[in-house]
Amino acid sequence: MSTVNADGIALGVESFGDRGAPLVLLAGGPTMLSWPDALCARLAAGGRRAVRYDLRDSGESATADPEAPAYTLRDLAADAAALADALGGGPAHLAGIGLGGMVAQVAVLDRPGAFSALTLAGTRPVAPGPPDDDLPDHDRATMSRLFARPMPDWTDREAVAEFAAAGAEIRGDDPVAARTTAARVWDRTPGTAPPVQLANQLGLVFSRLDCAPRWRERLPGIAVPTLVVHGRRDPFFPVGNGEALAREIPGARLLVLDEAATAIPDAAAGEVAGAMLTLG
Numbered sequence: 001m002s003t004v005n006a007d008g009i010a011l012g013v014e015s016f017g018d019r020g021a022p023l024v025l026l027a028g029g030p031t032m033l034s035w036p037d038a039l040c041a042r043l044a045a046g047g048r049r050a051v052r053y054d055l056r057d058s059g060e061s062a063t064a065d066p067e068a069p070a071y072t073l074r075d076l077a078a079d080a081a082a083l084a085d086a087l088g089g090g091p092a093h094l095a096g097i098g099l100g101g102m103v104a105q106v107a108v109l110d111r112p113g114a115f116s117a118l119t120l121a122g123t124r125p126v127a128p129g130p131p132d133d134d135l136p137d138h139d140r141a142t143m144s145r146l147f148a149r150p151m152p153d154w155t156d157r158e159a160v161a162e163f164a165a166a167g168a169e170i171r172g173d174d175p176v177a178a179r180t181t182a183a184r185v186w187d188r189t190p191g192t193a194p195p196v197q198l199a200n201q202l203g204l205v206f207s208r209l210d211c212a213p214r215w216r217e218r219l220p221g222i223a224v225p226t227l228v229v230h231g232r233r234d235p236f237f238p239v240g241n242g243e244a245l246a247r248e249i250p251g252a253r254l255l256v257l258d259e260a261a262t263a264i265p266d267a268a269a270g271e272v273a274g275a276m277l278t279l280g
Helices: 037-045 073-087 099-110 140-147 157-171 175-188 194-202 204-208 216-221 240-248 266-277
Strands: 002-006 009-016 023-027 049-053 092-097 115-121 226-231 253-257
Touching: 002 073, 009 037, 009 073, 023 073, 023 099, 037 049, 037 266, 049 073, 073 092, 073 099, 092 099, 099 115, 099 216, 140 157, 157 175, 157 194, 175 194, 194 204, 216 240, 226 240, 226 266, 240 253, 253 266
Parallel strands: 023 049, 023 092, 092 115, 115 226, 226 253
Antiparallel strands: 002 009, 009 049
16 A cells, blocks of 8 residues: 555555556545455456545545545545546546545546546435435434444544444444454554544545535436446445436446445455456
8 A cells, every 4th residue: 555646635545456457446435445355356357457545534545634624525536537647547447435436426527538437336426415305315224223323432443343343234234344344444544533533434524525516417428338336235325326326327337236235245346346347
């Protein structure tokens, strides 16, 4: 892992595969570890240079003030284009997961020349907050259980890992994998202050971002090959959100993972990577 200066912003990155291979840029949700190691390795084995990266205020990327971010969703989208340019190799295949999927949509709309393909995993076509009336919102029972839990001691690595594992079980994800990932995220987090940990572990910095203007109405203007990946059992962004993206982006392919919830399980890494490789 290292950092790359993308138009003045330090972004944490990790590369898999041949440096000269076609670039697949994986925007974190918000940390790069939202993208499974197994999927990155499969992309590299398929002849791609897979580079996953941390969004601002997470991981090895620039940390400012997660409680009052002085940047917008558009700035995060510009980061993706600047990073693709800094890494070289021509237009990149951009992939975003969860909140990173919102960044990816706006990046392809705002900087179409920077990207050759788009993958959107476990995300939706509107910003954080109440969704449009035709989109399914977070499952209320699941959210109630998640937010009824007391926050962990963020200075305690094991407590944070246990908190993540319990949350994964509520969401329907693998608690063992979530525990391991949370511990790795904790190890890469630049501090134990709750706002910094919340930005890394839960991505709550997004609730404070300026995400205007809307972009859903612009989705029919996306002109690159697009794959939409969604877990059938996702209670956070229910699958209807992925179905809407696939309907509204011309020619998009929808890949529904029947046994998945919010995370891409290692068991599905080969299927997802194979679908991504068909985009070019």
